[in-house]
Amino acid sequence: MKTIGILGGIASGKSAATEALRQLGAVIFDADKAGHQVLEMPEVKEQIQDRFSNDVFDEEGNVSRPKLARLVFGNTDDHRQALADLEKISHPRIGALLEAARSQAMAEDAPAFVLDAPVMIKAGWIRHCDYVLFIDSSRAHRLERALARKWTENEFDIREAAQEELEVKRNLADIVIPNNDDLSQLRAAIEAFWKRQVAPPPGHRGNPR
Numbered sequence: 001m002k003t004i005g006i007l008g009g010i011a012s013g014k015s016a017a018t019e020a021l022r023q024l025g026a027v028i029f030d031a032d033k034a035g036h037q038v039l040e041m042p043e044v045k046e047q048i049q050d051r052f053s054n055d056v057f058d059e060e061g062n063v064s065r066p067k068l069a070r071l072v073f074g075n076t077d078d079h080r081q082a083l084a085d086l087e088k089i090s091h092p093r094i095g096a097l098l099e100a101a102r103s104q105a106m107a108e109d110a111p112a113f114v115l116d117a118p119v120m121i122k123a124g125w126i127r128h129c130d131y132v133l134f135i136d137s138s139r140a141h142r143l144e145r146a147l148a149r150k151w152t153e154n155e156f157d158i159r160e161a162a163q164e165e166l167e168v169k170r171n172l173a174d175i176v177i178p179n180n181d182d183l184s185q186l187r188a189a190i191e192a193f194w195k196r197q198v199a200p201p202p203g204h205r206g207n208p209r
């Protein structure tokens with residue numbers, strides 16, 4: 001089973017690329033979703049309360065992601081420290097969910113396991129990947145898509161700044177997949193990658209790291 005990591009800027013088309021891989025038969029791990037799941041664990045809620053107080057909880061006693069986002073994404077040292085502290089709580093648990101999902105996919109003989117995790121470099125999860133794809137989309141296209149999802153340009157810039165530089169991600173990738181055209185071009189590029197590296201003809205050895 002090949003493990004494929006998906007990197008790219010905010011709104012570059014990582015989810016669209018991931019969906020194309022799912023349709024080809026890959027098992028998907030969405031780390032953002034796993035991060036949300038982790039915030040529902042009682043011991044995580046306790047640690048969040050200790051670090052961030054009751055201010056980041058809603059009336060039902062659940063972690064309010066918008067409130068937490070305002071504390072951890074920003075340009076100050078306090079924001080950066082808050083994000084680092086949140087990651088210390090969340091990342092080991094997301095990592096455990098990731099390893100369990102990957103083991104299950106392997107047991108089920110899935111042809112590929114896709115790790116959709118924008119923070120995989122700083123979290124260290126990139127080590128699981130045989131191939132890393134970088135979904136390459138211009139800032140103008142990405143911003144337009146983010147604004148269409150009701151983000152502000154400021155939110156877009158702040159989240160982007162909380163991640164590694166795009167050049168770092170691009171340089172770590174094995175394959176760059178352009179996404180400045182329509183979605184059918186993105187799907188075609190993903191299918192070509194799949195045929196080349198995941199489902200090679202018998203006797204072909206592929207190119208794992």
Ligand SMILES: CC(C)(COP(=O)(O)OP(=O)(O)OC[C@H]1O[C@@H](n2cnc3c(N)ncnc32)[C@H](O)[C@@H]1O)[C@@H](O)C(=O)NCCC(=O)NCCS
Binds near residue numbers: 032035159
């Ligand atoms: C701060 C939280 C509550 C905000 O939740 P929200 O629903 O607004 O955003 P969501 O989780 O869907 O993330 C959306 C995007 O924000 C960016 N982002 C999220 N976490 C981080 C992070 N730790 N570092 C940099 N960018 C991040 C990513 O581009 C991600 O795709 C949430 O993102 C969180 O708990 N983050 C810490 C855990 C984590 O690193 N999750 C991402 C795993 S890839």
Ligand SMILES: Nc1ncnc2c1ncn2[C@@H]1O[C@H](COP(=O)(O)OP(=O)(O)OP(=O)(O)O)[C@@H](O)[C@H]1O
Binds near residue numbers: 008010012118182183
């Ligand atoms: N080539 C494209 N043409 C038109 N729309 C696109 C294209 N690529 C992506 N989109 C749309 O742009 C939006 C953002 O794409 P997507 O959710 O795949 O990005 P992402 O990189 O996963 O975003 P995030 O960084 O927020 O997780 C989605 O609504 C998606 O359908």
